[in-house]
Amino acid sequence: MSNTQLFPITRYLLSQVSHGTTDFLYRLGLATQNTLQTAYFILKGRLSKNLFAQQAAFIGVDALGISLILTLFSGMVIALQVAQELTKQGAGNFVGALVAIAILRELAPIMTGFSVIAMVGSAYSAELATMQIQKQIDALRMLRVDPVRYLVVPRLCAAVAMLPLMTILTAMAGIVGGMVVSYVVADLNYNNYMESVWRQVETRDILGAMFKASVFGALIVTFSTTIGLNTKGGAKEVGESTTRAVVWSFIAMAIADYVLSFLLFQEN
């Protein structure tokens, strides 16, 4: 029996892991290159105010609604799970704090990020991939306009600015959702709930949530635009790029979420 016939499943799995790792490193390299170019243009003050405003409006309009709904229900679910139990144990005064901290530290930035990936990141990737295969990116270069400066910088700045604002709004929705459910299922007084929120929530929870959301925004736009700009082929590849952008954005966001949660909220 030759070597190539031995352990076919192991060999297949190893080749898949190897291919996946190479692909990941390649895309990471492209994303890093894109980030450095973007930073260069931002430092040179080459941000178009009009394009920034257009993109900020696009992100807000497209993704805010769905992130509000997701976080509202997340807050309601948490309250549903804990309100009755904590009240029974005589800890009803902590329900508001628990919901608010879970929402602020984790769910609001995550749900906002999910919404932006689904509604904006995928659209960015598809748009830039289509521009790439239709030679519009080459046309930009021939008109002496850098595609990163024109297409990536305003999108990235808009995401970094908009996601924290969206996160605060969605966190408010989640906390209010939790308050309503706490009242309905555990007869918890609105004032007690809000008092608990104000007592336990710290400034660093709010700033941490905003910072997390900014980082998520930067990652989503960087991966979506990098993958879009590096698309080759035709309509099928546009679809593949869009899927890839969504998957890589989720992975990058999950890793960043763990690292940031550890750095921002871990007690000494």
Add this chain to the structure above:
Amino acid sequence: MPDTPMIHLENVSKAFGGRPVLEDISLDVASQEILAIIGPSGCGKSTLLRVISGLDKPDAGVVELGDDNLTMVFQYSALFDSLTIFENVAFSLLEKPDLGTSQKARPKYTEQQLRELVHQKLLMVGLDDIQDLYPNQLSGGMQKRVSFARAIMSDPRIILYDEPTAGLDPIASTVIEDYIQTLRNEIGCTSVVVTHNLTTIRRIAHRVCLLFGGKIQWLGPAQEFFTTDNPYARQFAHASLEGPMTHIE
């Protein structure tokens, strides 16, 4: 060989994935000349154009341009879908340049001055009253002419055309050929036209460069292209299956 070339290529080579597409290409194009680059599909014509334009870097060899004010008209127009015709044509004046050797700021225009400039350029390619439309509201031929207008907005010294008549009917193709000729006469630019179209060669080309197998197989005046004994040129000119060129795509 032209005395003062506007485009000078010396031993240019380019490969993709280990497959050579251009091998040791040396070529000069004179000022105000119209050079047609022809050859079967996949022979490297568009790659040669991209190397001249700077969109692709050659693996080896030298590309020298007499003037860096160069532009390119793409096969399928490559207009920006989300911008109006006005914004497309005026793009090079609305956006501050990032690339190229001359990064000096472009002159500032008022909206009215820009509209007048765009109007003039659109008139040069036979279009009017379409400034507020979007590209998808125009026919393929009109989109192509808009892409001409966009290309000439900065009064380029060199225009590269990638299959400008592809996908157009014969009459629309004649219109496009006439505009290539008109632009060359009016703004005095050097033109390199990648084409499959024998009519384009007959009507507007000064010289013809036939590519096959990554090399120049024939280079000479357009009027000699149809009478030469060169087997490559004869096969292409007569659209014959018999000859040294096998279909490679």
